[in-house]
Amino acid sequence: xxxxxxxxxxxxxxxxxxxxxxxxxxxxxxxxxxxxxxxxxxxxxxxxxxxxxxxxxxxxxxxxxxxxxxxxxxxxxxxxxxxxxxxxxxxxxxxxxxxxxxxxxxxxxxxxxxxxxxxxxxxxxxxxxxxxxxxxxxxxxxxxxxxxxxxxxxxxxxxxxxxxxxxxxxxxxxxxxxxxxxxxxxxxxxxxxxxxxxxxxxxxxxxxxxxxxxxxxxxxxxxxxxxxxxxxxxxxxxxxxxxxxxxxxxxxxxxxxxxxxxxxxxxxxxxxxxxxxxxxxxxxxxxxxxxxxxxxxxxxxxxxxxxxxxxxxxxxxxxxxxxxxxxxxxxxxxxxxxxxxxxxxxxxxxxxxxxxxxxxxxxxxxxxxxxxxxxxxxxxxxxxxxxxxxxxxxxxxxxxxxxxxxxxxxxxxxxxxxxxxxxxxxxxxxxxxxxxxxxxxxxxxxxxxxxxxxxxxxx
Ligand SMILES: Cc1cc2nc3c(=O)[nH]c(=O)nc-3n(C[C@H](O)[C@H](O)[C@H](O)COP(=O)(O)OP(=O)(O)OC[C@H]3O[C@@H](n4cnc5c(N)ncnc54)[C@H](O)[C@@H]3O)c2cc1C
Numbered sequence: 464x465x466x467x468x469x470x471x472x473x474x475x476x477x478x479x480x481x482x483x484x485x486x487x488x489x490x491x492x493x494x495x496x497x498x499x500x501x502x503x504x505x506x507x508x509x510x511x512x513x514x515x516x517x518x519x520x521x522x523x524x525x526x527x528x529x530x531x532x533x534x535x536x537x538x539x540x541x542x543x544x545x546x547x548x549x550x551x552x553x554x555x556x557x558x559x560x561x562x563x564x565x566x567x568x569x570x571x572x573x574x575x576x577x578x579x580x581x582x583x584x585x586x587x588x589x590x591x592x593x594x595x596x597x598x599x600x601x602x603x604x605x606x607x608x609x610x611x612x613x614x615x616x617x618x619x620x621x622x623x624x625x626x627x628x629x630x631x632x633x634x635x636x637x638x639x640x641x642x643x644x645x646x647x648x649x650x651x652x653x654x655x656x657x658x659x660x661x662x663x664x665x666x667x668x669x670x671x672x673x674x675x676x677x678x679x680x681x682x683x684x685x686x687x688x689x690x691x692x693x694x695x696x697x698x699x700x701x702x703x704x705x706x707x708x709x710x711x712x713x714x715x716x717x718x719x720x721x722x723x724x725x726x727x728x729x730x731x732x733x734x735x736x737x738x739x740x741x742x743x744x745x746x747x748x749x750x751x752x753x754x755x756x757x758x759x760x761x762x763x764x765x766x767x768x769x770x771x772x773x774x775x776x777x778x779x780x781x782x783x784x785x786x787x788x789x790x791x792x793x794x795x796x797x798x799x800x801x802x803x804x805x806x807x808x809x810x811x812x813x814x815x816x817x818x819x820x821x822x823x824x825x826x827x828x829x830x831x832x833x834x835x836x837x838x839x840x841x842x843x844x845x846x847x848x849x850x851x852x853x854x855x856x857x858x859x860x861x862x863x864x865x866x867x868x869x870x871x872x873x874x875x876x877x878x879x880x881x882x883x884x885x886x887x888x889x890x891x892x893x894x895x896x897x898x899x900x901x902x903x904x905x906x907x908x909x910x911x912x913x914x915x916x917x918x919x920x921x922x
Contacts, residue, residue: 465503468526472506472548475516480507480554491531491549495596496801498539498885502529502549509554511629511637511668518666519635521548527917528633530662532573532604535596537801538884540608540661544918550666552603558582559669565643567626568674572603572667588674591618594880595787603667609659611880613709613740616838618675620880622658627671630657632664633910641671656905661882662916664909678742681708682752682771683779686759691735692814697762698737698837699810704758705751710838711738714817717786717832717845724789730782731766735817737837738783786834790845793830797847802859802886803866808840808875816842819869827858841879883920891921 472481482488482505492501503526508514521528527547534541543549556573563586570579576590576597583589593612594600600610606628611620618624627641640654641647657665688694691714698710713721713736722730730736737759741751752769759767770776791799808816817833820842824831835843846862848855867877867890877890892899899921906913906922 468504468524471520472504472517475520476506476508476513480509482506491534491551492542494534494536494539494541496537496539496542496884496886498542498544500542500544500546502543503546505549505551507551507554511631514550514631514666514668515635515637517548517550518631518633521914522633522635522912525912525914527914528666529916530603530607530666532601532607533575533596533599535600536604536608536884537804537881538878538886540882540884540916540919541604542885544885547914552666552668553601555668556601561586562643563588566674567643567671569627569669569671570602571669572601572606574602576600576602576605583674584677587677589677590624590672590674592621592624602670602672606658606667606670607660607662608882609880611836611839611841613711613836615836615841615880616710617706617708622655624673625654625658625670626673628654628657628667629669630665630667633912633915637668638665643671645673659882661884661919663906663920663922664915666915678708678744678748680745680748680771681740681742681776682748682769683776684739684741684752684755684759684767684769685779685782686737686739686755686764686767687731687733688735688737688759688762688764689733690763691817693762693764694735694737694837695811695813697759697764698813700758700762701739701755702810702838704754705741707739707751707755707838708742709738709740710836711783712736712813712835712837713738713783713786714821714833716821716830717790717834718782720789720793720832720845721782721785724792725781725785728782728785736782737764738780783834786832787843787845790832790847793832794847796849797830798850799845799847800850800859801881802846803863804844804846805878805881806842806866806870806875807879808842808870808873810838810840812873812875813837813840813842816870816873816875820844820866823862823865823869827862829855829858829862836879839879840875885918888919888921
């Protein structure tokens with residue numbers, strides 16, 4: 464550890480906000496992905512000025528800087544691949560303003576999604592983007608990965624909710640972007656450029672976000688299907704008439720995993736189960752529920768359950784919510800690794816993608832359970848391997864390649880909401896083509912020395 468580094472950073476934000484102990488640094492060497500790399504130092508700024516001074520110093524000395532929220536990212540985005548400084552933003556966690564007259568809220572980047580919603584719910588409002596990690600993930604991380612989640616089908620993804628940003632650039636300059644107006648036609652939109660670029664162009668230190676009124680009523684409908692083709696047809700028919708808040712899916716593997724983990728749920732062992740959530744006025748919810756139940760029946764679903772009772776709703780959701788964790792417990796010798804875990808295809812191609820994924824899994828002898836957001840074609844996978852066996856890693860690499868190629872062949876893409884990070888960086892030239900040259904040039908404009916989150920996004 465270079466002494467001057469610690470001294471300089473302590474001078475900027477105080478010794479108590481600089482961690483150099485190996486145990487502390489080790490804890491910051493990973494996120495929820497398979498990657499690991501130990502930073503030289505971890506710092507905890509508490510203001511935009513702190514972040515700006517840190518960046519000025521790092522830029523002058525050409526030290527890599529990796530911004531970090533809660534570290535729940537699944538593709539190594541917050542892993543400091545080239546060492547250097549990790550900037551932990553979780554102590555910048557204040558809700559700065561709740562403006563109900565203009566339906567927006569101003570927050571610091573370390574605010575956790577669920578905490579924001581607990582506060583907003585008191586006023587009858589909410590912030591819709593809802594990743595499965597909502598109890599931990601931060602607003603800064605969500606904007607930087609353009610996080611999605613279950614409600615994206617109705618409300619959109621995180622970038623659709625960003626009205627304004629404060630961003631510290633590699634040089635330490637501070638950009639203030641956007642404002643409270645809902646419409647803007649002012650040429651190139653830098654807010655949208657920062658949303659989804661995983662901390663490679665700047666560090667977000669403040670965000671102005673749109674919020675929505677809570678629905679008066681909510682209902683959940685759970686529909687089992689013997690054939691996933693029928694499930695997809697049901698999704699398509701429903702979407703031709705109405706947009707539910709969520710349309711989620713479990714495949715046969717995920718259903719088995721949930722039943723093994725929580726036998727009391729006793730889910731029907733079918734090809735696919737769909738979970739719908741609808742929200743609105745009492746009238747709207749009744750109408751939407753009837754429509755969805757009738758549509759699912761028409762498409763051969765049997766034993767459909769539905770309810771608007773809050774505790775029964777929670778019980779019905781349990782199957783879908785348990786899936787991610789249940790998969791991890793399927794075989795104690797195997798570990799769940801996040802690879803090929805976030806493909807997206809046009810909705811009509813879901814059955815083909817699922818069948819192909821299952822075939823590829825059989826071909827390589829690697830167990831895979833599928834679940835995800837059927838309303839927007841986003842399929843998550845739970846892949847289990849013996850991590851001590853090098854051959855399994857090679858098989859996983861081949862499986863991933865085939866899955867990505869299938870998704871692209873079907874007109875889809877390799878990540879709907881988790882991002883690129885390190886995990887998919889090698890795929891950037893294939894997915895961006897000539898565009899990657901321009902992306903690299905944009906990176907150079909914002910960060911000429913390449914110090915911001917190096918090793919990510921293939922730039
Ligand atoms: C159990 C589980 C379920 C999940 N479910 C979903 C889901 O349903 N939908 C979904 O989209 N994702 C999901 N994720 C992935 C992850 O939670 C999201 O990507 C989330 O947005 C990451 O937030 P974070 O605060 O943990 O960010 P981190 O992991 O800390 O960082 C993510 C990226 O953002 C950058 N970053 C963080 N803060 C800033 C900042 N202030 N300025 C600039 N860059 C920054 C980091 O450098 C990194 O590149 C899930 C993850 C887990 C573990």
